[in-house]
Amino acid sequence: MDEVRRRGRPRDAGRDKAILDATRSALLRDGYAGLSMEKIATAAGVGKPTVYRRWPSKAALVGDAVLDSFLSDAPDALNPDRPPAEQLTGWYQAYATAAAEPCNAAMILALTAAASESPRDARSLYEQHSRAQHEAVVDCLRAGVQSGDFRSDADLNAVASALIGSVLYQLLTQTDTAVVVRTGNLLDILLAGLRAFGR
Amino acid sequence: MDEVRRRGRPRDAGRDKAILDATRSALLRDGYAGLSMEKIATAAGVGKPTVYRRWPSKAALVGDAVLDSFLSDAPDALNPDRPPAEQLTGWYQAYATAAAEPCNAAMILALTAAASESPRDARSLYEQHSRAQHEAVVDCLRAGVQSGDFRSDADLNAVASALIGSVLYQLLTQTDTAVVVRTGNLLDILLAGLRAFGR
Amino acid sequence: MDEVRRRGRPRDAGRDKAILDATRSALLRDGYAGLSMEKIATAAGVGKPTVYRRWPSKAALVGDAVLDSFLSDAPDALNPDRPPAEQLTGWYQAYATAAAEPCNAAMILALTAAASESPRDARSLYEQHSRAQHEAVVDCLRAGVQSGDFRSDADLNAVASALIGSVLYQLLTQTDTAVVVRTGNLLDILLAGLRAFGR
Amino acid sequence: MDEVRRRGRPRDAGRDKAILDATRSALLRDGYAGLSMEKIATAAGVGKPTVYRRWPSKAALVGDAVLDSFLSDAPDALNPDRPPAEQLTGWYQAYATAAAEPCNAAMILALTAAASESPRDARSLYEQHSRAQHEAVVDCLRAGVQSGDFRSDADLNAVASALIGSVLYQLLTQTDTAVVVRTGNLLDILLAGLRAFGR
DNA sequence: GAGTAACCGAGACGGTACGTCATGTCTTAAT
DNA sequence: ATTAAGACATGACGTACCGTCTCGGTTACTC
Numbered sequence: 083m084d085e086v087r088r089r090g091r092p093r094d095a096g097r098d099k100a101i102l103d104a105t106r107s108a109l110l111r112d113g114y115a116g117l118s119m120e121k122i123a124t125a126a127g128v129g130k131p132t133v134y135r136r137w138p139s140k141a142a143l144v145g146d147a148v149l150d151s152f153l154s155d156a157p158d159a160l161n162p163d164r165p166p167a168e169q170l171t172g173w174y175q176a177y178a179t180a181a182a183e184p185c186n187a188a189m190i191l192a193l194t195a196a197a198s199e200s201p202r203d204a205r206s207l208y209e210q211h212s213r214a215q216h217e218a219v220v221d222c223l224r225a226g227v228q229s230g231d232f233r234s235d236a237d238l239n240a241v242a243s244a245l246i247g248s249v250l251y252q253l254l255t256q257t258d259t260a261v262v263v264r265t266g267n268l269l270d271i272l273l274a275g276l277r278a279f280g281r
Numbered sequence: 282m283d284e285v286r287r288r289g290r291p292r293d294a295g296r297d298k299a300i301l302d303a304t305r306s307a308l309l310r311d312g313y314a315g316l317s318m319e320k321i322a323t324a325a326g327v328g329k330p331t332v333y334r335r336w337p338s339k340a341a342l343v344g345d346a347v348l349d350s351f352l353s354d355a356p357d358a359l360n361p362d363r364p365p366a367e368q369l370t371g372w373y374q375a376y377a378t379a380a381a382e383p384c385n386a387a388m389i390l391a392l393t394a395a396a397s398e399s400p401r402d403a404r405s406l407y408e409q410h411s412r413a414q415h416e417a418v419v420d421c422l423r424a425g426v427q428s429g430d431f432r433s434d435a436d437l438n439a440v441a442s443a444l445i446g447s448v449l450y451q452l453l454t455q456t457d458t459a460v461v462v463r464t465g466n467l468l469d470i471l472l473a474g475l476r477a478f479g480r
Numbered sequence: 481m482d483e484v485r486r487r488g489r490p491r492d493a494g495r496d497k498a499i500l501d502a503t504r505s506a507l508l509r510d511g512y513a514g515l516s517m518e519k520i521a522t523a524a525g526v527g528k529p530t531v532y533r534r535w536p537s538k539a540a541l542v543g544d545a546v547l548d549s550f551l552s553d554a555p556d557a558l559n560p561d562r563p564p565a566e567q568l569t570g571w572y573q574a575y576a577t578a579a580a581e582p583c584n585a586a587m588i589l590a591l592t593a594a595a596s597e598s599p600r601d602a603r604s605l606y607e608q609h610s611r612a613q614h615e616a617v618v619d620c621l622r623a624g625v626q627s628g629d630f631r632s633d634a635d636l637n638a639v640a641s642a643l644i645g646s647v648l649y650q651l652l653t654q655t656d657t658a659v660v661v662r663t664g665n666l667l668d669i670l671l672a673g674l675r676a677f678g679r
Numbered sequence: 680m681d682e683v684r685r686r687g688r689p690r691d692a693g694r695d696k697a698i699l700d701a702t703r704s705a706l707l708r709d710g711y712a713g714l715s716m717e718k719i720a721t722a723a724g725v726g727k728p729t730v731y732r733r734w735p736s737k738a739a740l741v742g743d744a745v746l747d748s749f750l751s752d753a754p755d756a757l758n759p760d761r762p763p764a765e766q767l768t769g770w771y772q773a774y775a776t777a778a779a780e781p782c783n784a785a786m787i788l789a790l791t792a793a794a795s796e797s798p799r800d801a802r803s804l805y806e807q808h809s810r811a812q813h814e815a816v817v818d819c820l821r822a823g824v825q826s827g828d829f830r831s832d833a834d835l836n837a838v839a840s841a842l843i844g845s846v847l848y849q850l851l852t853q854t855d856t857a858v859v860v861r862t863g864n865l866l867d868i869l870l871a872g873l874r875a876f877g878r
Numbered sequence: 879g880a881g882t883a884a885c886c887g888a889g890a891c892g893g894t895a896c897g898t899c900a901t902g903t904c905t906t907a908a909t
Numbered sequence: 910a911t912t913a914a915g916a917c918a919t920g921a922c923g924t925a926c927c928g929t930c931t932c933g934g935t936t937a938c939t940c
Contacts (some may be wrong), residue, residue, distance in 0.1 A: 097912090110429040114399075119901075119902085193454065197453050238452040243451060246450055247448070247449055248446040249446070252442055268440065278474070289888035290888075489885040526886085528928080530886065592792075593795040644845030645847055650840055652847075670873070673868035676875040724918090729933060731898085
């Protein structure tokens with residue numbers, strides 16, 4: 083049960099927070115391209131080695147910075163007591179609205195930049211963040227299948243990818259992040275298709 | 282018709298090609314993060330100022346490099362003589378297959394990195410590349426609406442975004458690009474929804 | 481006797497003047513270090529090749545620019561009708577005064593920079609400019625020797641070098657060019673020595 | 680007495696030496712014009728920022744490089760136990776001989792180039808180097824005045840300037856540095872003048 | 879008066895160096 | 910052992926000039 087007590091001075095957990103905060107505000111101000119470990123360390127009132135001791139790379143740091151700011155609570159919008167279609171409607175509205183907020187949009191773009199910049203070590207990072215959303219949506223869809231609402235031969239992963247990917251695509255191509263909120267009736271079309279297709 | 286001849290020695294068009302080629306192979310080898318104007322110039326057998334004279338930034342250069350390598354001919358898969366649903370099926374297959382090729386995947390990721398890294402000057406860049414695809418798909422859908430195949434109150438932009446965004450999302454989250462090809466039956470679901478929803 | 485007439489359009493002599501003027505004002509403004517062929521050409525309203533067609537290097541251009549602005553008339557202060565000592569007194573006063581003028585000081589420093597920067601091709605350049613002064617002084621001293629005013633075993637070149645070199649040394653070491661004018665009684669001491677030494 | 684220990688990793692004094700050595704050999708090989716911070720850093724096995732951290736400009740670096748190689752011990756030739764005239768004779772011989780050595784000549788020319796290139800920030804630099812020589816000579820002359828050997832109304836600074844300036848002038852105008860050694864009988868003339876003039 | 883050769887401006891070109899910035903590692907003294 | 914500070918080698922950044930070249934266009938001699 084006892085953790086192995088490392089010898090010497092223990093790490094100050096407060097530094098973690100300071101670094102992550104500095105990372106987020108730098109991300110908001112300058113975007114991913116304008117980020118630098120140097121500026122983050124200075125802004126956090128911390129030495130560079132302290133940053134490197136905790137995160138091995140810029141991508142990992144950005145990953146953690148984004149992780150504890152957003153997306154972690156989004157699946158909560160899925161209320162398991164309602165019918166799947168209603169659950170998804172509520173969730174997609176909440177998800178798109180959150181993504182359209184400039185502050186969150188910057189985080190998602192940063193994550194995208196980190197992932198696309200160096201696919202090798204960063205792709206899993208992006209996936210780690212979307213997985214929570216993705217799996218929640220698939221679970222909900224699966225419930226719909228089991229209740230007979232949706233066809234059983236539908237590729238639920240593909241549907242979830244379409245919903246999340248659509249928002250991402252809008253963020254990348256629209257200058258005005260407000261547009262992202264208007265998801266149109268995409269979900270309605272998908273739900274109709276899930277009930278009807280193949281017939 | 283005669284363009285006004287700019288004074289001074291005209292630019293050598295061959296350099297453009299050499300630089301774009303060097304950019305593409307560097308992108309394939311090292312990804313967007315490993316790119317450097319310095320190495321591109323050297324690989325192209327060209328001085329750095331020659332690069333900067335033509336492209337103001339790495340993002341702009343990557344944009345053009347990707348533009349003239351791929352995606353320009355993809356909309357050709359839409360054959361206007363067939364019914365819209367068939368057209369879309371053929372196109373989506375072709376699009377996903379092309380995007381899954383490692384070479385093209387690298388280009389799309391590079392574009393995504395450029396656009397997400399510095400939204401300000403680069404977002405239009407990404408949009409410029411997807412616009413051709415996007416508009417072709419929307420046109421095809423619109424034809425379906427006019428022929429009575431699809432419901433008239435569907436948000437066609439949302440559907441197109443779902444198709445393209447889904448592929449993009451897969452590229453970012455899947456380590457194995459081959460997975461992208463399997464678009465599942467997303468298009469079938471959407472088509473069914475387009476015919477049925479609201480009824 | 482006839483110069484070989486070069487065929488084709490003859491050079492426009494007006495450009496020479498424009499280039500030399502531009503060189504001099506650039507020299508006054510920025511010093512030798514701030515000089516660039518590029519800026520000179522632009523300031524003179526002339527293309528770079530026009531400059532290179534006439535002067536092979538920055539040093540050569542600076543040489544000519546200094547030459548036709550100053551120093552060419554300084555030996556005139558030596559009036560051959562007066563006794564050598566008086567001649568030299570008048571000349572040294574004129575020389576030091578001219579050298580102390582900020583405009584002339586800048587030219588001399590430029591010449592010194594050109595000569596010291598690349599001894600190989602530029603040393604003769606400096607020598608070409610001081611030769612007129614140097615020889616005039618030596619001639620004057622020689623007249624004093626022949627008239628019996630000065631000892632015949634004096635090294636006249638050494639005396640001339642001391643006079644000119646002293647001014648140069650002051651220019652290099654004194655921030656305040658006005659100081660250069662005060663040559664003290666160096667010439668008096670030298671003249672006394674020329675009459676007396678060895679006795 | 681204890682200096683306040685600056686925080687952080689202290690500078691490695693060995694780098695200073697390596698950089699100064701590299702500067703001197705580059706100066707000998709290519710002259711001041713051929714100097715580049717880039718090559719110096721490479722030759723010293725040092726990064727460019729390490730050079731710029733210690734010297735703000737090429738001129739300052741050259742100044743220090745010359746300073747600790749030469750001229751610092753030259754005044755030693757003045758032996759205070761001998762009569763001033765003998766002291767000066769010995770010193771001038773040593774000084775001219777040292778200046779004529781190709782290695783030292785290159786250093787003096789580099790210093791001259793640095794000082795004349797950008798008078799603003801570099802003139803004091805040259806002065807700093809010649810001051811030791813200059814003051815030693817003036818002190819020696821003053822001793823001669825006090826002992827009654829030299830006239831009391833002589834401008835001693837002017838005499839020192841003539842001696843040092845004469846050598847400098849020769850270095851700039853003579854291609855053959857060996858010539859510099861032959862200072863002629865300039866010092867004899869000056870000494871005679873210092874004893875006799877005005878009488 | 880038609881060639882034509884050298885001139886002219888502008889500016890592209892391959893280079894080289896500039897001086898700055900960020901990277902990730904290290905060394906130090908202090909906690 | 911961790912901390913902040915900061916030196917360090919490396920290497921890319923974007924800019925400025927270098928000296929050469931290639932353009933379209935202009936002169937002014939020569940045939």
